[in-house]
Amino acid sequence: MRLTLRQLQIYRAVALSGGTTAAAASLALSQSATSAALNELERTLQARLFDRVGKRLILNDTGRSLLPAALAVLDGAKSIEATRAFGSQALPMDLRLFASTTIGNYILPRMLARFAQQLPIARLQLSIGNTLDVIGAVQAFAADLGLIEGPCHAADMHVTDLWEDELVIVAAPTHPLADAAMRQRLTAELLSDAQWLLREPGSGTREAVEHALLPHLRRIRSHMTLGSSEAIKYCAAAGLGLCCLSRHVVQDLVAAKRLTVLPTRLPRLTRRLALIYPETKVLSNALRRFVDYCVRYDGTESDTKRAS
Numbered sequence: 001m002r003l004t005l006r007q008l009q010i011y012r013a014v015a016l017s018g019g020t021t022a023a024a025a026s027l028a029l030s031q032s033a034t035s036a037a038l039n040e041l042e043r044t045l046q047a048r049l050f051d052r053v054g055k056r057l058i059l060n061d062t063g064r065s066l067l068p069a070a071l072a073v074l075d076g077a078k079s080i081e082a083t084r085a086f087g088s089q090a091l092p093m094d095l096r097l098f099a100s101t102t103i104g105n106y107i108l109p110r111m112l113a114r115f116a117q118q119l120p121i122a123r124l125q126l127s128i129g130n131t132l133d134v135i136g137a138v139q140a141f142a143a144d145l146g147l148i149e150g151p152c153h154a155a156d157m158h159v160t161d162l163w164e165d166e167l168v169i170v171a172a173p174t175h176p177l178a179d180a181a182m183r184q185r186l187t188a189e190l191l192s193d194a195q196w197l198l199r200e201p202g203s204g205t206r207e208a209v210e211h212a213l214l215p216h217l218r219r220i221r222s223h224m225t226l227g228s229s230e231a232i233k234y235c236a237a238a239g240l241g242l243c244c245l246s247r248h249v250v251q252d253l254v255a256a257k258r259l260t261v262l263p264t265r266l267p268r269l270t271r272r273l274a275l276i277y278p279e280t281k282v283l284s285n286a287l288r289r290f291v292d293y294c295v296r297y298d299g300t301e302s303d304t305k306r307a308s
Contacts, residue, residue, distance in 0.1 A: 005077055007041040008070045010034055011049065015067055016140065018056050068156060071141040072280035095290060096125045098143035100150070100204045101229055102165070103273060104128035106248040108147070115293055131204035138276055144287055146276040147294075149246075150204025160275045162294055166247045167212055167269040170259040172239040178260050186264040192218040195241040197232045198225050205229055208271040209244045216266050233259065244269065 013023035014034070024034040042049055049063035059067065099108055104126060112124055127143065131150040138146040139154060152159050169191070171178050177186060177194060191213075198220070199206040213220055224240060226232050229249045236243045237258040253259040275294050277283070283291065 003041070003044060005074065007037050007044075008074055010037045011041055011063075011070055012067070012074060014038060014050065014057055015059050015063065018058065020057065021055075068139070068278060068280055072278065072282070075141050076282055094123045094125075095287070096127075096142070096144045097147065098127045098129065098134045098137045098145075099147040100131045100134050101128055102149050102205060102246045102249055103147045105230075106246070107163075107273075111294075111297055115290065118293075130200070130202050131207070132202040135276065138278065141278070141281070144277065144281075145291070148204050148274055148276060149271065150207040152274065152276050154276075156279050157276050158279050158281075160291070160295065162273045162275055163297070164270050165273050167208065167244050167271060168247050168250065169242060169244050169262045169264060169266075169269075170233070170236055170250050170254065171242045171262055172237050173257065173260045174239055175242070177242065177262060181260075181262045181264075186262055188216050188218075188264075188266065191216075191242070191264065191266075192221075194221065195224075196220050196222045197235050197241045197243040198222045199229065199232065200225055200227050205245065212269040212271065213244060213266075 009027060010023060010029075013026050014020060017023045017026065020034045020038065021031050024031045027034065029037075038049075045066075047062050048060060049066065050057040051060045097108070105128065108126065112126070116124070127137065129137075131148045131152075134143070134146040134148050135152060135154050135157070137143040138157070147162070149165070169186075177190060180186065180190065198209065210220065222241075224235065226235065229245055232243045233245060233250050233253055235241070237253050242262070250259055250261075254261060275291065
């Protein structure tokens with residue numbers, strides 16, 4: 001068997017784009033050369049990797065099962081090339097992070113600033129999306145590491161628990177339940193009958209909120225679903241309903257007295273934030289250094305304690 005890196009690159013490009021024409025354009029190859037290389041790869045493996053559906057190529061079960069290993073090989077080859085290019089010199093870190101929204105917007109900026117001081121040669125690229133976006137990018141090796149707010153249900157993924165994140169229930173000071181909370185802690189009954197503002201399905205915040213609240217409430221009544229925690233907190237401040245978000249997210253509007261944290265009879269609500277990468281990924285020394293930095297970093301404090 002003689003596989004080449006070029007064949008694996010083409011296989012990856014076709015898998016991501018769904019066709020040889022788009023894959024060829026991304027690799028600066030002709031469509032015929034791309035198709036020929038893909039056909040040769042399937043002959044070498046003696047297996048079809050794609051289902052042909054019209055002009056589209058869709059990964060079949062064999063193609064899906066082989067993709068993680070192919071991506072790991074290509075990722076390893078990239079690391080070898082970098083090592084050779086810099087010889088005995090200190091390698092710059094080219095770190096591609098993908099974080100879910102609360103981590104990316106509220107925790108990582110301060111954390112990355114400190115890390116950049118410790119390792120000035122690091123080049124950092126940060127993308128932000130919901131938890132499903134992060135997991136998909138990490139599975140496809142489009143990101144080196146992912147940081148997520150919800151549980152990771154993907155198989156063959158290494159998950160490292162990082163920081164505890166407190167979730168708080170907030171509303172506008174003019175909300176009827178804010179007035180009721182001044183007299184006594186809110187009951188599960190009152191919270192079950194309230195209107196809630198929620199994130200979209202696939203969001204780690206949405207899953208964490210449901211996981212935290214549903215054991216205590218009969219239901220979570222929602223009349224509005226929004227695509228970001230920022231939108232939710234401003235809608236809550238406008239009096240449109242209750243929301244349950246990370247304290248990191250709402251602390252500015254709480255300080256400005258546009259939101260108030262509601263005292264309740266529920267237990268303290270928390271979730272664990274986590275770092276993920278494929279089990280097949282070989283971490284370079286630089287990536288391992290960043291992972292260790294994340295593990296030591298305390299992301300639960302407002303003026304966060306940093307690793308030395």
